[in-house]
Amino acid sequence: MTLSITHLGSGSGGNATLLATAESRILIDCGFSGRQLERRLGLLEMKPTDLDAILISHHHSDHSKGALIANRKWGIPLMMNFETCAKLGLDPVNECKLFEALDLIEMGPDLSILPVPVNHDGADNVGFIASHLGERAAVVTDLGSWSDELARHLKGCVHISIEANYDSNRLWNGPYPERLKQRIAGRGGHLSNRQTAELLSHVVTNHTRSVVLCHLSAQNNAPHMAESEVLLEIDDFFEGDISISTQEGPEFSHYLGQAEPERVPI
Ligand SMILES: [Zn+2]
Numbered sequence: 001m002t003l004s005i006t007h008l009g010s011g012s013g014g015n016a017t018l019l020a021t022a023e024s025r026i027l028i029d030c031g032f033s034g035r036q037l038e039r040r041l042g043l044l045e046m047k048p049t050d051l052d053a054i055l056i057s058h059h060h061s062d063h064s065k066g067a068l069i070a071n072r073k074w075g076i077p078l079m080m081n082f083e084t085c086a087k088l089g090l091d092p093v094n095e096c097k098l099f100e101a102l103d104l105i106e107m108g109p110d111l112s113i114l115p116v117p118v119n120h121d122g123a124d125n126v127g128f129i130a131s132h133l134g135e136r137a138a139v140v141t142d143l144g145s146w147s148d149e150l151a152r153h154l155k156g157c158v159h160i161s162i163e164a165n166y167d168s169n170r171l172w173n174g175p176y177p178e179r180l181k182q183r184i185a186g187r188g189g190h191l192s193n194r195q196t197a198e199l200l201s202h203v204v205t206n207h208t209r210s211v212v213l214c215h216l217s218a219q220n221n222a223p224h225m226a227e228s229e230v231l232l233e234i235d236d237f238f239e240g241d242i243s244i245s246t247q248e249g250p251e252f253s254h255y256l257g258q259a260e261p262e263r264v265p266i
């Protein structure tokens with residue numbers, strides 16, 4: 001069994017991504033209630049107690065609100081960096097295990113995770129690069145802007161799950177208050193379809209088999225807009241598959257190295 005990547009749901013209403021190998025099962029972020037987590041894992045014939053750990057990218061509630069519940073109810077260990085732990089008001093000794101950006105975490109014999117720094121919210125937020133038997137998969141949402149350092153980590157990944165949050169025209173002509181528009185479009189907000197397309201044009205190679213666009217804004221984006229803007233930049237050299245993850249997952253699983261996702265039976 002290779003590494004599988006399954007979004008249980010993605011967007012401002014909650015985020016969680018399951019990474020599973022023969023030996024390890026971890027969740028990246030837990031922005032769903034305990035009941036929702038149980039239901040969504042159930043669609044994959046899994047239980048919360050099957051999880052080895054939950055890694056949290058940052059404190060925003062769409063990534064963290066179910067984490068403590070999952071820890072208390074099912075004893076799932078939580079892992080995050082110190083700043084996220086502090087912002088969530090957790091005890092860094094008894095309630096979570098701390099990691100530091102760029103320190104490789106061995107989750108099991110066939111899965112390691114590298115937290116990489118990202119600009120979102122101007123705090124100490126991270127994205128994650130998973131390594132399985134020499135190949136890598138990225139799960140990086142909530143970026144705001146991207147750095148050369150992030151691009152270096154993404155380059156060569158066989159799978160990339162990345163945010164494509166908003167279409168610039170929709171955001172700026174839409175109903176959000178001016179300050180919120182500024183925050184979303186700012187360095188610590190989210191990536192526009194255009195920014196995501198630009199970043200992917202630098203990091204997608206013929207080695208990349210699958211890309212999932214995540215965390216689309218329901219108000220300021222649409223799947224066809226995100227997909228067409230990204231394809232415009234990478235279609236000439238990308239030979240893999242592009243999928244869109246929505247709020248109502250899990251819809252499909254990617255198996256590392258295999259382009260086409262497998263649908264989750266309803
Ligand atoms: Zn966020």
Ligand SMILES: [Zn+2]
Nearest residue numbers: 012060062142
């Ligand atoms: Zn978010």
